[in-house]
Amino acid sequence: MKPKLSQWKELLAARHKRKTESEESKGEAGEREATDVPFADVWREYGVKPYWFAGDYCLIRETVHPLDYERGRYRLGALYDVHRRWQEAAFSHPLSCRGFSVGDLFFFDTETMGLSSGAGTVMFLLGHARVLDDRVIVRQHVLPHPGAEVALYQSFLSDVDYTTLVTYNGKAFDWPRLKTRHTLVRDLVPKLPAFGHFDLYHAARRLWKDKLDSLRLAEVERHILHIERDDDVPGFLAPMIYQEFLQTPHPERLMPVLRHNEHDVLSLIVLYVHLSMQLLEAAQLSDPREQLAAARWFEAVGETAAARCVYEQASGKEAKEAEAAKWQLSLLHRREKRYEEAAAIWRDLFDHGSGLWKVKAGLELSKAYEHHFRNAAEAHRYAAMAYEAWRSLAEASRQGIEEEQEWRKRLERLARKKNGVGK
Template structure:
C-alpha cells in the first residue's frame, strides 16, 4: 500500500480534493486590471501599485503634519508620537499575512505604505505573486525604504515588523540589510485615549468611531489568508481585490489617525474631549513633563460636565510635583469639604499637614475624613497606620 493511500485511510473523513487545473493566462493583464504593474529588480518580477490621492482644499493633511512637526521640534522630551525628520519620511505601514502566528511559516503577501507628499497621499502596495518570488517582493519594498524613514503602524511593533524581520532573515543572503528605522505604533496611543470608551481598539472600530469611516461591502480581513491560498492555486488575483482595497484604505486611515492622536497628545485641539485630555495628561506625566500635563488637567476640568475628585486629586499631585504647594493644598482642602472625600487625597493632605506644616490635629482630621470614605483596602490600611502614628506622636508631645 502506498504511503498516501495509507494516510488517506487513517484519516477518515478527509477526502481528496479535486485537483484544480491552474490556467496560465497572461498574469500581467489580470494585475493591470487591479492597478498593479510589473516592477523589475535584478531580473525578478514583482508587482506593485502606486496611487496618488491629491488633497482637497479643506483637507490638506500635509499642512497638518507640518504643523505637528513644528510643535514636536519645540519639545525637549521625546514623546512616543514625536518625529524630527521630514514629513515625507513618515511611512504609514501595514501588511497582510498568510496567518496570525509569527512563526517561520507565515508569509507576508501584501506590503503597503503611504507617504504624505506635497500634492497628496501616495500609496504604494507590493504584492507577492507566489512564494518563490519573495526576494523580489521584499526587494521592491527595501528599495523604497531607508534608515531615515519612520514607520507608523497599528500594532506593528509586535506583529508586522517582527514578521518583516523574520521574512528578511530567510532572504538575508539575497537582500540588502534591513534598515533600523524608527517606529511609532499607534495601537499604544489609541489604547491610552480610548481604552475605556471603545468596545475594542481594533483598527476597524477606531476608524468607525473616531475617523467616522463606514465601510460597505467590505471583505473581512480574516478571510485574507484563505483568499490568498485560493489565488496561489488559481492564479486569479481578482478575488483579492476586496482585501487589497481594504488594505489601501487602512494605510490612508493611519495617516489621519496619526494626525488625530498627535493633535490630541501635543496640542490643545478643539476635538479633544475631557477624558482624552486626562489621557494626554497621564501620558505626559509618565514622561515627567509636569507642566504639559497640568495644561491638559486644567482643560479636562474645564470641559468636563461634572467635577471629579479623582481628577482634582491627580491635579494636586501634579502641582506638588512642580512644587506649586499652595495651589495643590488648596485643591486638596477643597476635596476635604466634599460630600464624598477622596481617600488618597486625604492621605496626601495629611502627609502635608504632618510633615510640612507640622500640624498634627489637622493631619489627624484629614486622615479621619479619609477613613469615612469608601476606599480600597490598601489605602484604608495605610490611612489607619498613619492615624495611629499621628496619635502616638500627639501623646508624646503632650
C-alpha cells in the same frame, strides 16, 4: 506542515538560481511578462506591473490620490498642517514629527497568511503610502506565490527610502514578521535599514482605551475618524482569499484585499493627523476622558508643563473626570514641593469629592500637615475624618482588614504627637 515545507522548497530553489539570471531577465522582461505572469493583461488593467528579480517576479500596484482627498474627518493634505504645528509645539512628544519632513513619514501595513510570529507565516502584501508635495502615492508589493519572496523584498527594499515608520500595532506585529521573513532571504536582497517608529495602536490605546470597547483599526475608523467602509473585505478573510488566489491566480480574486490594504494605509495618515491634533489641542478637547488621557501621557513622557495646563482645563469641567484631573494636578504640585497649592486641591476634593476621593484627599492632607506644615492636631483631624470615610467604603465592600490596622496605627501615632508624647 506540507504547505510550509513546500514554501521552503520553492524558496531554496530560488536561492540557487544563478546570479546572472537577474541581468539576463532584464532583456527578457517584456517576453516573460507576457508568457510567465498569469493574467498579465488583466493585472495591467488594474494598474499592476510585474517586478522581475533573480528569475522570479512580484507584482507592484501603485495608486495616486490628491491631497484634498477626504477620508473621514480629514483631507490627506492635513498632514502638512500637523507637521507645521509639531515643528512649532512648545513640548516634545514620542508622536512628534519635529525634525522630519512630511515625506519622511512612511505609512506601512501588511497582509499575512496568519497571526503566528513564526518563520512559517508568509507576508503576501506589503503596502505603504508617502505624502508628497502635490499627491499621495500608495504602493503595494504583492507575493504572487510563496517562492517569490526574493523578488518581493528586493522590490520593497529598493523602492522605499524612509526615515520613520508609521504603523498600527506594527511594533508587535508587522515589523517583527517582516524581519523574520527577511532573514530567510537576507543574502539575496538589501539589508533592512534602521528606522524610527510611530505605532499608532499604542497612541490610540492611551487615549481611547476607556472610550472604545475595541481598538481594532476598523473600530477606531468608525467611532473616531468617522470612516465607513462600504463593500470592504474584513481583514481576517485576507489569508483565506490569498489561499484561493494561489489555486486560481486571477487578479479579481485578490483585488479586494489590495483595496482593503490601500484603505488601511490611507487611514494611517488621517489617524496620525487626528492623534496629533488630540495632543496639540489637548487643552481645548471637549471630551474630558480624552483630555485626561492626553494629560497623563504628557506627564508620563516628562512634559510636566503641558500636563499641568491640560489638567487645569479638565479639572474645571462638570464631569467625573474633573476629580481625577484635580488629583493628578495635586500630585504634580506635591512633586514640585508646592504644598500650599496641593493642599488647596485636596481640601476641595475632601469637601466636595465622592467617597474615594475624600479618603485619598484626607490622607494626603494628614500627611502634609504632619510632615510639611508641622501641625499634628490638623494631621490627626484629617486622618480621623478620612478613616471614617474609608470605613464606610470598606464596610460596603467587606474588605480592608490589613488597611484597618494601618489606619489605626496612623491615628494612634498622630494622637501621641498631638499630645506631645513621642512620635
